[in-house]
Amino acid sequence: xxxxxxxxxxxxxxxxxxxxxxxxxxxxxxxxxxxxxxxxxxxxxxxxxxxxxxxxxxxxxxxxxxxxxxxxxxxxxxxxxxxxxxxxxxxxxxxxxxxxxxxxxxxxxxxxxxxxxxxxxxxxxxxxxxxxxxxxxxxxxxxxxxxxxxxxxxxxxxxxxxxxxxxxxxxxxxxxxxxxxxxxxxxxxxxxxxxxxxxxxxxxxxxxxxxxxxxxxxxxxxxxxxxxxxxxxxxxxxxxxxxxxxxxxxxxxxxxxxxxxxxxxxxxxxxxxxxxxxxxxxxxxxxxxxxxxxxxxxxxxxxxxxxxxxxxxxxxxxxxxxxxxxxxxxxxxxxxxxxxxxxxxxxxxxxxxxxxxxxxxxxxxxxxxxxxxxxxxxxxxxxxxxxxxxxxxxxxxxxxxxxxxxxxxxxxxxxxxxxxxxxxx
Ligand code: NAD
Ligand code: 89Y
Numbered sequence: 526x527x528x529x530x531x532x533x534x535x536x537x538x539x540x541x542x543x544x545x546x547x548x549x550x551x552x553x554x555x556x557x558x559x560x561x562x563x564x565x566x567x568x569x570x571x572x573x574x575x576x577x578x579x580x581x582x583x584x585x586x587x588x589x590x591x592x593x594x595x596x597x598x599x600x601x602x603x604x605x606x607x608x609x610x611x612x613x614x615x616x617x618x619x620x621x622x623x624x625x626x627x628x629x630x631x632x633x634x635x636x637x638x639x640x641x642x643x644x645x646x647x648x649x650x651x652x653x654x655x656x657x658x659x660x661x662x663x664x665x666x667x668x669x670x671x672x673x674x675x676x677x678x679x680x681x682x683x684x685x686x687x688x689x690x691x692x693x694x695x696x697x698x699x700x701x702x703x704x705x706x707x708x709x710x711x712x713x714x715x716x717x718x719x720x721x722x723x724x725x726x727x728x729x730x731x732x733x734x735x736x737x738x739x740x741x742x743x744x745x746x747x748x749x750x751x752x753x754x755x756x757x758x759x760x761x762x763x764x765x766x767x768x769x770x771x772x773x774x775x776x777x778x779x780x781x782x783x784x785x786x787x788x789x790x791x792x793x794x795x796x797x798x799x800x801x802x803x804x805x806x807x808x809x810x811x812x813x814x815x816x817x818x819x820x821x822x823x824x825x826x827x828x829x830x831x832x833x834x835x836x837x838x839x840x841x842x843x844x845x846x847x848x849x850x851x852x853x854x855x856x857x858x859x860x861x862x863x864x865x866x867x868x869x870x871x872x873x874x875x876x877x878x879x880x881x882x883x884x885x886x887x888x889x890x891x892x893x894x895x896x897x898x899x900x901x902x903x904x905x906x907x908x909x910x911x912x913x914x915x916x917x918x919x920x921x922x923x924x925x926x927x928x929x930x931x932x933x934x935x936x937x938x939x940x941x942x943x944x945x946x947x948x949x950x
Contacts, residue, residue: 619681752858780816810839
């Protein structure tokens, strides 16, 4: 099949045969959001489509523009829970390996649903549309020009992000875009400047901080139980065959620090605070890679804490700890060990306490991916809730520049063999 809109069904046209998911043998719980009719008020599908179409045009106009105008989009979180308010309509761009998790997660995100998917490989887009009962699919993200979308979820690899975010900004559609933000910091800065000038909200999909175990650690730190932080270590070492699912990583020159290091650096900022200086060594252990598959990064934080982030796809352990992030956090009054089995050992007041913070399993999650998959709905819900409330995303594009600066500094440190401060970037 050819590429582009011609090959796709026009907007707002339902696919034949996909009208009633029940007739296709799915139970209510299994029905994807796009067809589930989140309005749930028993009104006819046709009537609600009409109402949706006119509201969508108004909502799209209101959603785009300055953050203050987003605030004037007066759908509150509690309204979203009410059946008469229609969900925000999203376009998902990129129907590859990880997009499957996004689509499952959107089906349980309150206040939003995916109205169309697109991929340069339009047949792939069609297969995802079929699988998730999404009414439209396309071969290009140019469909954003239609005004039919309240947000766009970009799940493509980093070298495509600048052009895709710029397209969304041009059509004033709020964006959530996968990590890594872009291939280098200058590109990230251009993306941020462009979106900021247009007043279009952009969030980086940084899901590791939305893992249950890290939300719990943040609570413990906020309680003051271990006191002022002095040291932290976050360690991701395993030998998962990442190359089967994500073959592009074999050819990525900035590989490990961008792929998982960026998650760890975001976590380091989330847990220990902003950092301003980086020292790094990178290694290529597996033969034939274009980039590094291991890195050890030392950070100096603004609050004078020190932390170490170490990442490796070349660490053979049995059982394989993928995808657990392990480590420790030390404060003036106590410490927390992050151990295998999603376990925390909290040391304070001369005692230790064990807490197990298991990820929520769902009917679409499966081990060993559950811990990562479980964080995706929480990330997307944060995007939608924040979009509706007009607040600031935890990982807004602008905030993510600071995370990205640590990754950029890590590469420059590895190249130069010296400590690199973020101020010099
Ligand atoms: P992938 O290569 O499997 O899929 C990307 C898809 O995007 C492909 O189907 C490709 O045809 C399509 N595409 C590329 N450019 C396009 C364009 N301009 N318009 C429409 N479609 C386009 O990649 P993936 O493994 O799914 O990774 C996607 C992103 O998700 C990467 O940035 C990756 O780092 C990230 N990722 C994040 C996590 C996480 O836990 N947060 C996990 C895995 C991957
Ligand atoms: O690419 C990686 C990521 O971002 O999260 C997990 C992953 O898919 C493999 O380690």
